[in-house]
Amino acid sequence: MKAPSNLAFLDEPRLAPAVAFGKASWLLSDFDEPIWIVSLGVEPIHLNWQVVLDDDSYLTDDKNVDLLSGLKYSLIVATRNSLTENANTQSAETLSKKFHAAVGVIDYLLIHARELQLSSAGLEGLSESEMKALLSKLATNASVSESIYDWSIRMTEFSLTVLNEVSDAKIVSVLEANPSMYEISSTQLESNELSIPLDDIPSVRAALYHSGYYDGHRGAGFTVNSIRVSDDIYRNTVRGSMAKPKHEILSFYPLGENYKREMEGVKVTYGGGGGLNETQYRLFYNFLSGMRRLKTIGVPGPDIRILDRVAGYMPELAKSGRFVTVPSGTIFKLFKGAIEFHDELGPLVLEGFCKLARYCHENDIALISLTDKQVVSIVGSDLANHGVKKLGLGCRNSSEVDNSGHENRKGKKGEYFQRLRSNVGLLELVYVYIGAIQFVVGLLMARRIDELLQIPSAEAFDVTKSWLMFMKEKSSTDTYGLRKFDARPIDPLAVDMLSQLISFQEELVNAGFSTEMLTIFAVPSSHGRKVIYPGSKTSMSTCFDFLCDYFESDVNASGRRYYVRQHQLRRVAALLFFHAYGKGSIDTLRWILGHNDIEHAWRYITESTDGASLRGAEAQIIAEKFFTGDVNNYKSLRELMKKHFGTDDVRLVDQESFADRLEHLMSEGVVKFEPVFVPGPHGTEMQILVHVKGA
Template sequence: MNRSIDFNKTLEDGSSLTDTQNSGLLECIKKFLCLQTHPALTGAVVNNAKTEASRVMLAVHILDYFLLRSEQFRIAEFGFELVTPDDVIGFIDVLTTNRRPKASIYDPMPYIIGHLDSVRVDSVDLESLRESAPYLFVLEEGAELVLSREQTTTARAWLKLNDFYVPGHSGAESTEYRLRVARQRLLEFLIGGRVLGELRFVELDLPGLDIAPYQAFTRELTQVPVNNFDDDDRASIEFSSTYVTVLNSMKVARQHGAPLLSDAALEGVEASTILVKERTKQRSRFTTLPFHVANELLGNAITFYLENGEALVETYLALASKGEHPEALGVDLPAELRRLGVTTWTSSADSASEFFSQLRNGTNLFNMLEVLWGSIAIILGSLTARRLSEIEDLTAASIVEDRGAYYLALDLRKANVRDHRKRVLRPMPGIAADALKMLAKVSAKLQQLGYKTGGRLFEMPYSGWLRETYFGTCQPDLARCFDRFSDYFQTGVDEHGRRYYVRAHQLRRNFAMLFFWNGSFGGIEVLRYFLGHSKPSMTYRYITEAISGKVLRRVKASVTKDLVKRDDCSVESLSQLVCERYGLTLDELHILPEQDVIAYIEDLLESGEADVEPEFFNGPNGEEYRIVYKVKRRDSAANG
């Protein structure tokens, strides 16, 4: 991983950081950055290049906080010597004001809005733009704006004239807009000459400045948050603490000849400990789907794939073979697609209600391909418990067959030394292997026809929108496919009317959840069939091998939570233990937010004071099982 840092930055006196007069300061900065990956700080730990680069970038962000205040601290004259403990506390105060610490440190919006509020465009240029780009001057009534209406159109004209607009669908920052402000480019223009870091920010909203949104219809309803980041704007204690750790490494830097902040200034770190705890949140794991949602999700995915998968793929490849614009669907549609409702390639809907009506009627072939890709990813994610990054990187070579059994060959993302990932084989059910072979067929056929494809199985077919070629594949976009799947099948909603739009992290828990809910609801038999397991104990062994202990513990806590909340007698002892440990009454426990109950139960499972395990026994129909909820320190158990 190669990254470079340009140290030719302007300080408050107009000199450059690379000028001879600032050589001492520059040397200290370079040593501090190099220290982040040096054994003097990391000890015997060997990190991969990505982790090392991330650590260096955190150090860069900290330096940039002070460089942006160069005039206040007179850095050209005194380096970092004028920084006081109160200034360090002020930095940590800023750090904890936003769930994205980098945005807090650089605070980009005032630079952008302050500049755009002052720009002017002469009348000749304005009139020229009114003729060549009239969309710049169209503002809807009641539109949210960060500038006055008049200044918004002036700012748009200035941005256009100075090449600060890019197509909204281009690059990794694809949006629903026709044109969007090139945020990083604009910030480089405004403050790039003063900072060392990359000025790229997530969710930097500029109301009224992005142009002419087109209807992308990404989701029908609001999404149920998949973790507490979506509902809580406070900074994560993990992220904030990492920055504080890097800041504290300036003590080690001083010991190695790189004096930046003084030891006295760094006393502000210790003084801000309470501030960090009070102002931050624990970073939540991804939430677990409710049982009924997880159960229906996998069932719908399997049904859609089996009933429609082959017909959808064969029809798409027939269109690719003809090579004409697919909108007219100039091939004979098989009975499966006529029954599904397919009549066109893509939607021309003008409203969200019309689009989602067409989606559920199966009108558009491209949308049905999105649903199919989502179905296959749900099947694979649920039955093999793989991470999103691992799924998106699969190729035809990842499908391994050996003596009638299938295996998934993949690189473990979290088991590596530096950049060398561990290559492993994991068992894979036949239905998942067949589905992946179907995707491999799409990639191989497109390549055979001369179309561009990267070879990854979950790459998305081109939609045909604004492309010179109608066929081929682009980068995987499983989040979009999951959204299409969820809206097509109208997955469940929470008490606020928000839909459960599934994500890959949640799929890893689905299979285990269904197993642990079996005693109350059934539903494991179909999954055992697809896995080829004759006994429940074989299925549980598969679960424990495929899913980490931490994830499995989260599943157990989530399932137990539902029983606790409804006062089920099977978890009476465990409920009493939770109340005793956390100073609650049973009534208080029953009305606590679900995530709090899960966290309490998970703590007890991790400490070993409670346990949730299957108990296998021989029944009338062979091996059966029940879930046992134990409170170990009381030597009591309740059966589920």
């Protein structure tokens, strides 16, 4: 492919380092400006360098020019992988990660300015032990809100300070007016990370509320505005005022607890701990390493010998977490439900929403201004017969007849989800259907989530509609930040479902509801606003959650529901194959997959599934056979596992641990999986042979 500017940077005059690193593609301001305006492809970010240091001087004062210049240059260096700006070969996503990591290190230095004597010693005064302490602190938590800003600790201190500043009489008055402040749910207790005594939580809520730190209303509840709090806590930082994770323990709900899912979810990942992994760690280390450039730029920086010693330092890092395996039975249940929803109701739901959109555009009115009776009349009798009675269960209704005001429109949790499964709200059904399509396409295509999210609805297929087009993830190296376009064969079922989403967007554009075609998994506003949002990881998770609650996906032994995610589906296409073509095959699955030729189907699976996901599926299917009584067919493997787990009955071991160990042995070449195709009562079947090295 051609690189941007046709490699014109090769003809550029070589700039002095101070000039070359005095600008960046993302920097919209002059280098010397006290406030930088930064553009990383989204809304502009402001970096305010006018912060107070440990000696009460400002970073922008003339006396601190070397320190300020060193921080600014180091930030630019950290986001570059070449002296020449146009020669950078990184994606926008990688650039953004490097930028935010670098700004995080700068804020760490500013927060600890007093201990580091930053105003007097400057960057050249940073010692080896101080740099290692910085890296060790960053490694303690994957969230910069905790590792850099100590958000939970600082929020605790701030809350108790505000409590002490508000009079007891005012606290009593606020609590009397807001009795829901006394309520603390089990969910809030479970997620609590603050060190505030539980008996003080109601009073803390009242103090923060009185002091103006809450946002919300009676219907949706009240939540602490983290930006407003951060503005007060992190005054002397460049970006400390950005939004932080919500501390749910401080939220209160006058009309009942806010909820998004019916049940607590099974954790999606396990292992890995809460610390940084090596990839994340390297982003932060990149900033310190880049300080080597300061000497050539002409700005004082850390001693190169110290940087050399720090280069070999590696704190204890977290291993990458593993995605929890969703039981095959749960997958089959959701897969069957998604197909049936598509056949019986899905297209009708999208058509009904488009009718509402067209009606509102033609009459210049908002969706939420429609009465329930109008909604039923416009969408038609077919949807009414399926149970549709209103625009949405959770969105506001501003009509004079059905006006909901700011009251809690969802009602009690049990009643809400019963109405969801009775098809009462149209908007919720749109989310269920998009979740169903995500599930089937994600399962059959086994692509990474970012690849699916970036599929343009206007160019999703090739001309034959037999290949899915997408930007390949992790393919931007040496392509100047541009990902490679790739194509993979796509099952006709997935084509049919995605075509519904394409037609949906086309109709919304034609109806005047939307101005352009977006990515294929775009979603309408759940609040009934006149807007369509591009698909995102958040919207994809929301749609998956609606799907799982609608079809009541299984729960584990602890009563937690399996809410699936795309990462967990990447091995599922292979699992479906093993169940569909194994002994005692399921004809329905064969029909769904559309492959009567078993060996052709196997080729499709191996071509569309990466090696790690395929190996994980193979390990899971063998583990399932072990734990359902098929142990004797794998005697050599049983003996190998007995030695590792130290028990004669391997089935006493946790199935997840068994599958993990097996997958490791397969990656090491100790165990080999081999499918064998043989004649059977249902046609050609597959049997699984397991070879153990040396057995």
